[in-house]
Amino acid sequence: MRALAPLALALAAPPVAADTLVTQTGANAVRADFALPTPDGRIVRGSFFLDFAESSGLTPANLNVRARLVDPADPALLARFPGAGAGLSVPEAFPVMVSVSPLPGSGFAFSDAVAAEMYTKALAFTADSPFRVLKAPAGGAFNDQTTGVIEGSVRIRVRTHSFSDFLVVADTRPAADAARAAYARLSAKLDDGDVPAATRGLLQIDLDESFEEFLEGDYEDARDELDAFELAVSAEAGVSLPNVWRAAGDLDNVAGALAADAQNLDFHLARLATAEGDDDEGDDD
Template identity: 35%
Template sequence: MLISNCFRKFSSVAAAALLLCSIPATQAEPLTLEVNPRTNTIETSVELTPLVSFDLKIKFDNAVGLSAENISVDAQLLNVNDPALTSRLPDSLLTALPTAFPVQLSITPDPSKGFSFSGAYEIEIYTKSLHYTEGSPLRLFHSHANATFEDMTTMTGAGSMRVRGNGGQFSDFVILADLRSKSDVINTKFTRMQSFVTAQQTNLGYAAVTALDNALSAINSALAAQQTGQALAATQQLINLLESDDGTLFPNVWRSAGDLVNVQGRLLGMATTLRYSLRTL
């Protein structure tokens, strides 16, 4: 298979981590959470099998009603060849769930409770089941409402594998090996952000639409000219614009009832993961 052949491009350590014997799929199990409302954090440490364990941390800038009763996190071992999974991959030939860590996390706030947050959250997964090496293809992906998994990575690092991402809504989360070209990943991320802005224009005022159109035009022009440095600078300007807003220009609240679109948080997630890919180009 193409995936198996491409893995040979990476170090033997990384390849060994990805090509361990398959781990049987399991039913989703709820995790015991350590919730700290003072620091707006959720943390847990999990051992699903002797070979599969991880630490999870979610941090909010500002949250209301954050408690273990208002939010649940489930972990499940998946069959890497399950059509229900492979049909949600962005590319069935170039992206794959590593058999050493076939884990899906599902974060589900109780819609009947009063949990909400503003801006973007940060999620971090740390696992010794995978090993980070320079050039590793491992990335953090999320999927909302069983849609296609999307790359949300903002950081990858050693010890043994640590990944982070930002988001504005809750989803399913997986770590995938992504062997798509970096230019394809960048174009996909930009197109996704552009489509989201277009879809949200009716929820935004003139000033917000104009600012976003100008920011996206600057990024697009730089990408078309293959000016990575200029694209990175324009993306950073967009991130600065979003982070400096207090919700006046861009709606920035998500709540468990599911009745609000957290435009600021979702755009920050898209922009920061685009920045990550531009930095690694």
């Protein structure tokens, strides 16, 4: 159940937009490649991948994917960051927002959580890389949805239950703070009226037990309890938990949202567990 574990811009004008080449690479997969010209004559390149467990009406045109440059210092953008933006910044080497805005009348739909990946050579990979992908509804508040950061040069993996705005940031928050925020998001989603009381009760037990282990510093045990939570969500997806998103905007993909946030939480718990293991090895020396 666990997920796959600088360029100065002084933009006085609105964000620069450019065409994005979107290709369908499989029945349930697409990629978007972009090369964005900056005001100082540089080109920022990258790719964005989407892989659906199950979809209908999937075409590049229906997805309506667009990459554009943003101003890393734009107050309106920063105001959308979680926690008043503390510890979060847009890397000047890659100030790119990818927006996925499926056309309402396209008939496009998908189930469960979507695997997405942002790839670029503009950023350098390091151990315990600070780069994350934030996701937000169009013009709405961002939240961290990262499930992994891997080499090549930087590939940031995320899960999401809906669309549309994806943004790479550097995140210097302590991993424990990021984990607390993820626990809080999951608790809030469980309180959503779309989660039936009986299902909510079962999931809350697993989440509470995971959080208790987290508070005690037993991060691997916290991950084990979170595994139980994810298994329960998977079992209830399409049964008691709605698990479909449609471009028409008439359905709430509750199971996908819970699964995506749980995998983001697991990413941060894994970071904590790794750091704890490194500390233990140091103590043995």
